Amino acid sequence: MFAWRPATAAALVLSWIPTAPILANGSLPQPRGEIILTVTGDIARTNRGDSAVFDLAMLRDLGEVRFRTSTPWTDGVHEYAGVSLHDLASILGVSQGTLTATALNDYAAEIPVSDAVEGGPILAYMQDGDEMSVREKGPLWLVYPYDQNEAYQTDVVFSRSIWQLHQIHVSVD
Amino acid sequence: MAGDPNIFRPRPRLRGLGALVLAAALGALLLSVLAVSFFASSVQREVDALAVANSDTTQWTLVQAEVELMALLVAAHQAHETAADELAEVRKRFDVLYSRVQLIEESRQFADLREEPAVARNIATLKGFLDRYTAVVDGPDPGLFASLPVMVTDLNRLRATARDFSLLGVRFYAEDSDRKRTAVATMLTRIGHVTLALVLALLSGIAVLLWLYRRSIRSERAAAEARDRLEEVIATSLDGIIATDAEGRIIEYNSAAERLFGYTRAEAMGRDMGELVIPEPMRAAHAAGLKRHRLSGQKPLAGRLLERLEAQRKDGTKCLLEISLSSGTYDGKHIYVSFLRDITDRVAAEEELIRTRDSALAGERAKAGLLAVMSHEMRTPLNGILGTIELLQHTRLSARQERLLTAMKTSAGLLLHHVNGVLSMSRAEAGQLELVTTEIDPGALVQELVDSQRPAIEAQGNRVRCDVRTAPRQIWGDALRLRQVILNLVGNANKFTRNGEILVDCDMIPERNEVEFRVTDTGIGIEERDLDRIFEEFRTLDTSYSRQAEGTGLGLAIARRLVTAMGGEIGVASEPGEGSLFWVRLPVGAPVSPAAGPDADGAIRPEVQVPALGGLRVLLVEDNPINRLVAREMLHAAGHEVVEAVDGREGVRIAAAERFDAILMDISMPEMDGVAATRTIRGQEGPNRAAPIIALTAHALPEDTGRFLAAGITETLVKPLSMAALQRALTGAGDFAAESRAVIASTFCDLSAKLGQEKAARLIERFTAEAEALVARTMAPEWAATPPVEKAEAVHRLAGSAAVLGAGQLRRALQDLETACRRGDAGAEARGLAELAAAWTLTQTEIRSCLEILTRA
Structure with missing residues (x-):
């Protein structure tokens, strides 16, 4: 057993970063299309001021996750495709704290970073x-993935399932 | 009790009841639990539904519709007031509102709400607005810009619709939630009821369990008591008890078994019983028996199987056990319980007893055999002594010699009397006593006996009296034996009485139909302790007796045997110093057909003086020189001519050559005995085929007499030979009857041998019938008128039959008659007829007596 040191923790976090093309030069590229997501706050990487901004192509480059599920707000089962929140948090060097997600209609939800796990929520950009x-x-x-994991069938999770999402602010407690 | 396998069985009835109650309780419990869980899951669903309905997001979505409509209104208003570049905001807000309305229209959450007609109308109104403006919003900026004032107006009008929408939603969800709350409350009430039922069920279950527990405690205690009792019985049992399972392994072993076999309980438990205690050679049989019983699935052994078994102890010694086996069921398995008792000692004792008894019996037999042989052997020299004395008496003697000879004769006679006593004792012992029943006049018998004994009694200084006034006139029994018994009692009384009186009397005991003879004396009497012993063999009471009177001590024993054999009783009452009373009670008996019973014992036969005959030619066959000498001298003295043969073979040879008037034949001779010799003489063609043959024997048992007769012996004389007996026998020697009887008997025996006794008897009967018919015919008046030739032929036919049968006299009479008939000599015929009648009467009697004796033998 080795002693737990911050350096080791950092090394572990870095080692989890996926080998996506976006990371070829070690920094975030500049968006070329319409910006659909802006991440601010305590993030390790930025590409515009203190923010990290993404167009759809950049999000697609982060790796795509798909699953089929029903939702309380739609009729029937649909296939959703998007980038997993876990991958996004990893790219941005976020491992703890809270994500405050805001929608176009000014709805906002606080999501603990602990929700960002593999097999967890995705930022869906495609339906069917x-x-x-x-x-x-x-x-x-x-x-x-409500249907895959019953733990996600709670009101708290439903309230975090924010649509028309366009902004995330990361804050470390 | 200890052997009852039921002890091991539980009581199935009670157990069944308990199981039933328990099952019912469990069933009720299960039902309650199911009901509770069913209602609980219903409540869970209702509560979940309630939670979803109350969800803030739902309410928020509805209110948000109004908010987002307002946001679009503001954006449109601002864009219209300021500049065209604000149109993007208008488009964004339009899209957001659009998405909101679509959500309400599509989402599952609002399915119930959409059913409300007012809501549906509102949705349709909002949807209509959105549809109207979609083309404008998606179109170019100028068009949109131009439409903004109208859009603002429309939106202001729609604000009320959106507000209504929210309020309708709030009211709807409030009612819905009330409904659900009521449902949950109802459900909870039901759960409460069911829970109450469940609690009750649980309580009753506990009660049942408690009851069962108590009962099991009780029955356990009872079982324990029974077990304790049983264990005590087993432990204290004197018999070894071994219980085995079906495979023969020991599962119970008590302390008696420990003592019995030497193995401790710990050593024995679990071992195979067969290997433990059954000796090696019998183990296989034991195992096979056990297996057979198990495989055949036989029911438990009914009752017990008792047998003897050899077993082996731990130290290797063998012991003999009596094993009683029973089987039962314990815990659903067959068990065998053996009760074992060591009978080694008992069996040894039994064997010892048997050995003792056998040797005692053997001793008895040896004694009886010795007595018989000795008395027999003693009689032979006695015969010589007595015969010689008798011969001496016929010579010239001085007075002194005469006295000495008389003394000698008395002594020898007494000795013979003792020997005869012993002999008849041993015969009676051997069951050889044969009684001949005749009619008896008891009074006469007693009177005669007393008269004959009077001189001897008076010689002792005693007086004798006889009282037969009340005696019955006639009874049936063996006169000879009765006389012997009373004579013995009188002789005894005389022996033990000096200058006293002896009374002999006889009377009837009507109620018992018995006659009682009493001999009373005034002699020394008998001590009471001796009363029972005096009838035992060889019993002379004490030295004083011995001094006063001598004897073998057999007299009373013989008397008792004789009386018992006659079906009577003998007893005594006595007072020492006063005298004794001996009594004999005999059944009166019943007449039997008179039979020609042979006189077995010649000793007591009253001797009748027979005039000397003389002049006969006699063949004497006798191997003993002294006896031969005596017989020869006696025959000579009587004036007979004697030819001697020293054994049977010589006798047969001589008899074949010369004719004799009579043959005296000793029975027991080496090589060829008298019987065989007689049979040969009778069987061969010779001059003596029909001669009288007189047997001389020291032993004349009744069955011997029959045998002698069958062999053709005419008469039997029992030694010692006396002149008188010899003379009497020889007197009959020329007698037809003897000859006839002998020949008929001999012929009958031959026929019996050839044809079988039954057929021979029939043949003789037929002959008898023929003869009777002829005799009857000759006596009938028709006879005189019958032609002589016919007469002669009829007579001739019977003469042939008579010849075959050996009826010589009859045949001679018939031959004479036949001759007379053929000659026509009337005088001779008349004589012949008389001769025939006489011959037939005699022959008939002889045939009858022969048949009787022979068929009986």
């Missing part, structure tokens, strides 16, 4: 293979 417009809860919708 189609990109989602604002009228269809797009462009980003934080969808949990």
